[in-house]
Amino acid sequence: MREFGYERVFDIPGAVALLGASPDARFLGGGTNLVDLMKAGVERPALLIDVTDLPLDAVEFTQDGLRIGATVTNSDLAAHPEVRRHYPALAQAVLAGASGQLRNMATVGGNLLQRTRCGYFTDLSKPCNKRAPGSGCPALTGEHHNHAILGGSKHCVATHPSDMAVALAAFDAVISYETADGPGELSMTEFYLPVGDTPHVETALPPGALITGVTLPPAPVAHHSRYRKVRERASYAFAIGSIAAALEVQDGVVRDVRLALGAVASRPWRARTAEQVLIGGPANAEAYAAAADAELAAAEALPENGYKVTLMRNLVVAVLTELTEEATR
Template identity: 70%
Template sequence: MRAFAYQRTTQVRDALNLVSRHDGARFLAGGTNLVDLMKAGVESPARLVDIRGLALDEIGETPDGGLVLGATATNSAVAADAQVRRRYPALSQAILAGASGQLRNMATVGGNLLQRTRCAYFADPSEACNKRVPGSGCSAVSGAHHNHAILDWTEHCVATNPSDMAVPLSAFDAVVRYETLDGSGTISLSEFYLPVGDRPDRETTLPDGALITAVVVPASAVAAKSRYRKVRERASYAFATVSVAAALDVQDGVVQDVRVALGGVASRPWRARTVESALHGGPATAERISAAADLELATAEPLRDNAYKVTLARNLITAVLTELATGSAKESKK
């Protein structure tokens, strides 16, 4: 592990100045991803600026009824928050499905969004990986890729985004707040992650040196009727093979609002807008839901060993939305 400098700070401006003044400096919060990558030789920051002392851990309500999740709020705190559990249940479920209790106690909101892929080739400095070393190639394309992307990948990278939390946040139109030395800004989560393109090492649209300060989840009536389901390779904590965050509002048999996002299928959380468009304004029958899922996945391009993900994603979308529709039907009869 390369030697590095370490500094703590209690002011956002000080943290930004420290990172801007030192080449190779990085922000450190929970460190559950970054420190592991440093140990493996994948990341080698010259300086770590510890931001856990910043006053950015609040979970509160916005004036219009949404929620603000502070960037240094722990995953455990967000998952346990009464407002999150009541108004955005899929978010709480996703976090609880995402890691062990010990990791959730350390991991933070901002760090979760910025975690790097868990592709084994990315984590192994001896392998070719364009995300780690631009221009070196992608060993996963012809290698072990059964758990890699089926949507929106290129020959430059077939890795998937590892975040569970980002999937429901995508479905709920969350917005990322950040600070730079030049001022503050916001990025919608739909624009936060970059497409793979030919530079998979460039993962987000966050400005250089920017510090995430919060994630804002807009007020949403349909979010209260949401669910997160994750398929993984073992019962203990693991990254998603495929996951679905879905919310559905059905009134008098007609879909009034629907939100669907997928995890484990692309380099970023995949907002299933084709499903949403196909279902909105019509009946929420199992047949229509299955047909909408097929339309969404019609553009999938599975690799040699992961075509099963297409079927898995289709079945998962159908199952979760059908259950939500059934629950809505029961509620309307009460």
């Protein structure tokens, strides 16, 4: 591992200024992803700026929605009573990620910025456009059973690993950040960039930005929501497919619905086509299947990951059917 410096900061302007003075620096929260990448040689920062003492560790629910500070740990977020009450799918998504020990360390800001777990990305002996732009994407013809079926390109088919970000995408989260030029905001739609021909550029955060928090606007439909994760073993594994869903049904008609899919693209995939198909239509399994088919019509599966199309279709139908049955009890 490359030698590096370490600085602990206690105020936001100081943190931003320190990063600006050292372009090779990285902000350090829980370090559950960054430190692993440093050990592998993928990340080689000259300086780690510890932000865990910044005043960004509050979770607040107000009339303006849910505000989550960037240094809130995953464990504290999942256990917060207002999160569990108003956004149950978010609490479930966080609990589905990693182990209890890692959730105790991992932070919300760091979770949003975690890198892909594609084996080619973390193996320095292999080419990878995300790690070394222009070197190629061996996953296209190599191991890709858990890679993207939506939104990929000839330059990259890696998937985003976050469970939490899938739920945040379903509820129109807004990410706040601070730079030397002042504060800014990005919607989840804007925050993660399409792969295109620059897969190494993953977010729209401006250079030198520090994530300060996440806000979820009021969403009554989120009270009736669920996160479902499918993985290759029962715990401590990344998804091969996941869904965050919220549903409001009145008199057998879908009045509101939110859907986001995970482990199918380089970013959390908001299923807006499926939502549009469902709004105002019947709340039944046939309609849910048709909506899933409409969303997945754009899928471009590789030889070994075509199973994900069927998996995600079944997930959409199963989770929305369960929410419908609960709503009519």
